[in-house]
Amino acid sequence: MIVNAYAVLTAFVSLLQFAIGLLVITSSLGRGRVGTPVDVENRPYLLLLLSFLLLGLNLASWPLLYALLQSYVPSWPDVMCIYGVTRIGTGSVGSARHLPWLLSTVQCAKPLLVFLGGGWFVLYLANRATQTAPLLPRLLSGLLPLGVVSVADALCVGTYLAIPKQEQSLSVGCCTSAMADRSRFLPESLLGPGPHTWLTVALVIVVVGLCLGLLGAIRHGRQHHRYVLGLLAGTVVAIPLGGLFLIEIASPTLLQRPHHCPYDLVTEVPESVLAVALFTLGCFSVGWAAVATWLGRAEETLDVLPPLIGRVLFVGLFGYLGSMIMFTLEFSLS
């Protein structure tokens, strides 16, 4: 166990996530049936306040995780960046063998939590604009997956923090093995050598298409199910393309060396993290708009939803455009 300021802060946040997540789960299970206006007025205030706190904790815990991993980098002589930290425990025979999969799970859970929280918040905004809160049962049901994932995430982070980060290998004592093992800390290209121009072209086409689609949805009010489904499909294609682009093209170009490691960008080109965050915001916003389109439908929300969805899509458009502008400038200046 490595104890530093970030580890203590992460442990504290995880503890809060765990406790509030459990409270939210138990409360949402017990209050699933809210039917009368009296129920609406009396019951869910504390639950909603707890949910907002959980949303904030989940959001804060995402960058905190990477700050923690960055603080662990000097702990091992061979490790040069966060990628190396994520590889600690690989091939180990002790409890450290669980570290890589725990970290992978946490790295997947963080964006999932932010997406779930954002979707829930958009439904909350739609519900708040109505007179009789027709979406309240759906809001309370939506807290269940949010609470479950939060608790699971907090457990994984807590376990990761508690496991000793000392690797025990069967090949200890053999300097040749130790040398050969060094390569596991070097991030490799996923697609092999080559310029991969097709990847850049494909991503630009998809993102420009998405921006035009979003502009159409915002300016001309095209927000029916099929149109939002089209935008969602474009986003589903953009996410893996964006990830590959970051690893294969953006990282080596911005770092100016053959490293396919997006983690290095955190310390060496920090503003590019904002570009990645904006791209993520763009993707998530389309997802949140889809959530509002499908789960926010009720007689009373028919007038509320179009402007709300329009604004969420507007945020998505801003995210995609901001990300494109930043990466274009970074590339032209590198």
Add this chain to the structure above:
Amino acid sequence: MNPPVSWWWAAMAGLVTVGILPLVGQSMREDDRLRLRCRWDGRDIDAAYRARTLDDAGAVSEFCDVGCARSWMGRHRSLSRTILVTDEDSRELFDAGEAFFVRSSIETNSVTRNRWHVFRSRDRAEQHARESRGRLMVGPDHPFSFPIEIP
């Protein structure tokens, strides 16, 4: 539904701001770029152990040490190149073909764990090998005998 005009203006201001950030970031890193960085792992280069390669196209690559240069060349085998290494005593760069390489117990860098030591003189290389439980690496053990195995 079209968002209010103020949103469009705010978004425009936001886009201009995020557009300025790369310019600011690049200008702040200008000094950083002037520092010599290893082509392989990006670390600052210690003049006592640096290695340099020049390929046929005239491109120069600088490395922390022999280990990083070997790793780089192991992944870029197609290019023919001139390799320069640094004599640990005089800190002068010279052709790797004239150098004597020793792998000893002494690490030159705690991160890369480089244990290659370079000398212009055979006597100094053998002395270092004796004093540091090392071995003179010649023939197939020479660090730049091709093909290089990826460490």
